[in-house]
Amino acid sequence: MFPAPSGETDTELSIYSSLDDDRAEIILSAFQRRHPEIAIRYENLLTGDLHRRIVEETDAGTGTTDFAFSSAMDLQVKLANDGYARPVVTADTPTWPDWANWRDTAYALTFEPAVFAYHRPSFAQADPPATRADLMRWMAENPDKAQGRIGTYDISRSGVGYLFMARDQELYPGIWQVVAAMGRAGVQQFPTTSELLERISDGRLAIGYNLLGSYTAEWARQHPDLGLILPRDFTVVVSRVALIPAGAKRPDLGAEFLAYLMSNEGQTLLSRTLRLSAVSLEVAGQQSPAGGMQDLAGLRLKPVPVSPGLLAYLDQSTRARLLARWNEAISGR
Template identity: 75%
Template sequence: MRFAPCLLVLCLLALGPAPARAEVAEFAAPAGDGDQQLVIYSSLDTDLAAPLITAFQARNPGVAVRYEDLLTGTLHDRIVAETGAGGVTADFAFSSAMDLQVKLANDGYARAVITADTPAWPDWANWRDTVYALTFEPAVFAYHGPSFADTPPPATRADLIRWIADHPDQAQGRVGTYDIARSGVGYLFLARDQDLYPGIWSVVTAMGRAGVRQYPTSGELLERIADGRLAFGYNLLGSYVAEWARQHPDVGLILPRDFTVVVSRVALVPEAAASPELGSAFLAFLMSPDGQMLLSKTLRLPAVSLEVAGQTSPAGGMQDLSGLRLKPVPVSPGLLAYLDQATRQRLIARWNRALSGK
């Protein structure tokens, strides 16, 4: 596995069953009859995806787009079920569930696609030309600025333990993180924490003493941090925190100084796509310098391409990543280990025990 400097990729992965959620948006073709339709399944919020779709349609004005915003587990299950039924499925799948995307490719549900940028794509961000990492997203700490007017917010996991111990009134019921049983990225972050940091269970125990609040989505956490119901958020997806911090001055972002887990949002073209040529064209656009620039600058999602990495902050609107102990998750079959149900249940059970102080 090669890690080239300043190579970029984003967000996350999912394990286990997820509640059904589907938000459908239709983007009419800017010109022509719109007889061509690109169908996208994605876990990226529709408002964040809209600039990508608009830019693609500017280059392909005869293409209408149907965009379905799905939870990562639902996205995976839809592609498997629709393919298994002998029908067609999405033309393009974009998900933060790195493991589930690799599983789709490993199980034969993704087709190989070679774009103009494939030869230069980093080895760690491309598995057999079927799954491509397009973004590079750190897990960050988020905080409510006014709640830390008199003390610096925690910048390491050890700092978080100390802050909870030293400020019990301020911390009680006001620490939040993902519900790892319902959030794939939350589960992945915990699994990586356990792999990288022997003291992680002391952190979890401390959060449990503080009455940690758990939520399945970044939006639910950040809404509560923005209005002060939560003072601190542990291991949130950096792109979402950066966007909330831009729009809400009371939201602060910290890249952990002890180590920073980095995950990717990854893309594939399903084998059973109704219009695989459109899915491939959209993938090629997102991998192109223009697409990567749009991801990096407009959405503040760090981009993978070397060309863009030389033109924009590697943090995609976040702090400088230099000097941090970055721990990226490569796109590879090694991710499938996180899908083992027995392993998953053991980790969730240990999480629950630590939170309860047992």
């Protein structure tokens, strides 16, 4: 609970989010400086729980949160597609990128690339791979250095890892040769970004494939032996998606908070303070839209659009087919 700075109010904004508490606190405090009369009830939830609670509370007619912010793009779009979100137009809606806005009900607010992370001392004598072809070549030419020292997400347990791989499959016909080569090199799989980054920064792993760029950039700031590269062949970009639930008790407050995060100030705060990258083209023009990770000039950026196309990733038969192909490739066959 974040009490109203003014000390006298019965105005309370409810937020459900998958953003870590320490990062959220910075945003909430900045918002309250502009709106000292508003108290905020913030709940940090797993993405699946966030989706379930909004559906259940709305269906029960008891009212639900005023603002939902989640890294599960597919689940957020499902809420909007199924009628659990209301359209909201802010001052920045007219200039928001088309890929980042679905029917004014679901807005992408961050711009988070999938990156290669690497252990700098392990590449002291050679450049680290910058493309998928480079990665294949490095594994083939350095079997001793590569064996057991490549890491990636366990896509059966990591939602963002699954989304990255699904997009890889759509964008790159040779992806399964890459996965098979990683499998032959004894790739290590982990469900969370932090587990991968910890092992890369201390040298247990030499390189990590398709890691979430926002967390990797922050980790690299604090661990000088860890470096990151935005792939030069193509870079998949995912986003955290915001919406105002149809059953919100105070949709006006939710809309006010959404407008703040879409504003120049809010986008700058997301990008610079939290190392989450800005969607806003105005903010992106002032700095790297990768939140300071590196200049994106010349990169082939492939954002995942906020659209009903994301619902295909929730289809159980589609998921089963992708996981089966992943397991077959990772076994080296």
